[in-house]
Amino acid sequence: MTGQLRLDDHLQRYSETAPHALAVAAAVDAIAAASLEIADLTSSGQLADASGLTTGRNSDGDLQRDLDVQADAILRRCLGKLPIAALASEEMREPQLGDREGSICVAIDPLDGSSNIDINMTVGTIFSILPTPDDPGLAFHQRGSAQLAAGFITYGPQTSLVLTLGDGVDIFTHDRKSGCFRLARSSVQIGESCEEFAINGSNRRHWDPPVRAFIDECLAGVEGPANHNFNMRWIGSLVAEAYRILTRGGVFLYPSDARPGYGDGRLRLTYEAHPMAFIIEQAGGSASTGRERILDLAARDLHQRVPLIMGSSNEVRRVEELHCDPLLVASVSAPLFARRGFFRL
Ligand SMILES: O=P(O)(O)OC[C@H]1O[C@](O)(COP(=O)(O)O)[C@@H](O)[C@@H]1O
Numbered sequence: 001m002t003g004q005l006r007l008d009d010h011l012q013r014y015s016e017t018a019p020h021a022l023a024v025a026a027a028v029d030a031i032a033a034a035s036l037e038i039a040d041l042t043s044s045g046q047l048a049d050a051s052g053l054t055t056g057r058n059s060d061g062d063l064q065r066d067l068d069v070q071a072d073a074i075l076r077r078c079l080g081k082l083p084i085a086a087l088a089s090e091e092m093r094e095p096q097l098g099d100r101e102g103s104i105c106v107a108i109d110p111l112d113g114s115s116n117i118d119i120n121m122t123v124g125t126i127f128s129i130l131p132t133p134d135d136p137g138l139a140f141h142q143r144g145s146a147q148l149a150a151g152f153i154t155y156g157p158q159t160s161l162v163l164t165l166g167d168g169v170d171i172f173t174h175d176r177k178s179g180c181f182r183l184a185r186s187s188v189q190i191g192e193s194c195e196e197f198a199i200n201g202s203n204r205r206h207w208d209p210p211v212r213a214f215i216d217e218c219l220a221g222v223e224g225p226a227n228h229n230f231n232m233r234w235i236g237s238l239v240a241e242a243y244r245i246l247t248r249g250g251v252f253l254y255p256s257d258a259r260p261g262y263g264d265g266r267l268r269l270t271y272e273a274h275p276m277a278f279i280i281e282q283a284g285g286s287a288s289t290g291r292e293r294i295l296d297l298a299a300r301d302l303h304q305r306v307p308l309i310m311g312s313s314n315e316v317r318r319v320e321e322l323h324c325d326p327l328l329v330a331s332v333s334a335p336l337f338a339r340r341g342f343f344r345l
């Protein structure tokens with residue numbers, strides 16, 4: 001089946017399976033179409049009108065690139081044709097309410113990793129699809145476990161779409177010859193244990209003791225409690241890190257740290273951590289803040305950040321164990337924990 005199955009046939013089959021499925025399939029199809037336009041832009045680099053130039057800051061204070069804005073506009077145009085009740089984007093301060101009858105809501109990170117766009121590195125688009133609650137104003141305050149589908153597209157050597165419709169994870173790669181996405185890997189599984197970790201090590205001095213203890217264990221290799229050696233990678237692009245973990249295992253950490261503004265890490269819950277956690281769990285891995293399962297959390301506000309530790313379940317569990325170690329926890333700066341604020345439903 002690999003190589004033969006086209007994304008549109010896969011979505012067509014899925015669309016007949018559940019009440020929300022038709023709307024979900026249409027949204028994924030629209031995002032896939034948008035991704036080809038975004039891939040065109042990103043692959044043109046400095047030749048495109050939209051280069052890596054910054055245009056301002058988004059509502060969350062991040063530098064916004066021209067390409068962030070253009071990717072957002074493309075996705076909104078493609079999704080705008082569909083009956084979607086609410087659309088949220090990293091690039092918009094507030095969600096946009098749409099079709100009152102729409103059965104689904106969509107959250108997007110139009111261009112992930114864009115701070116690295118000018119070095120010709122893999123970037124991507126992340127999306128999360130949720131059911132419309134009775135009050136559409138609460139669309140993006142649902143737990144991550146409510147997601148109907150999630151995925152991301154990588155704009156790298158390949159344009160690939162990683163997709164979960166709640167029943168495993170498949171990867172579709174864009175085939176330039178036929179112009180369509182074709183199944184490249186089905187039912188992707190992440191090994192229980194791994195030999196590769198990813199973290200921005202330049203922040204070591206700001207980490208909490210449990211995170212430092214975990215990375216020290218990785219670095220100790222066969223001479224430490226892990227009893228095996230680890231390799232290290234840090235790409236600085238969440239989509240590329242997630243793709244690597246889905247391909248050959250690993251654990252990724254963007255924890256909270258003591259830098260001002262990083263009390264809840266860097267990544268956003270609604271359109272980065274939730275969809276990634278859904279995908280990673282569907283592939284047999286785990287995703288946690290270090291204390292709580294990411295999919296059990298509901299955002300208080302749209303652009304809320306969250307510590308994200310995801311990948312092979314043994315390593316994620318080890319990070320959680322270290323967060324329960326009374327000796328390590330006692331030395332964590334208390335105000336850091338006081339700042340947390342998630343809905344617990
Ligand atoms: O530069 P840092 O602090 O290592 O952060 C890198 C992280 O920031 C991100 O670029 C944030 O995403 P955006 O580019 O969408 O803001 C992630 O892709 C990546 O994991």
Ligand SMILES: [Mg+2]
Pocket residue numbers: 109111112113238272
């Ligand atoms: Mg991002």
Ligand SMILES: [Mg+2]
Pocket residue numbers: 068090109110111112113114
């Ligand atoms: Mg982004």
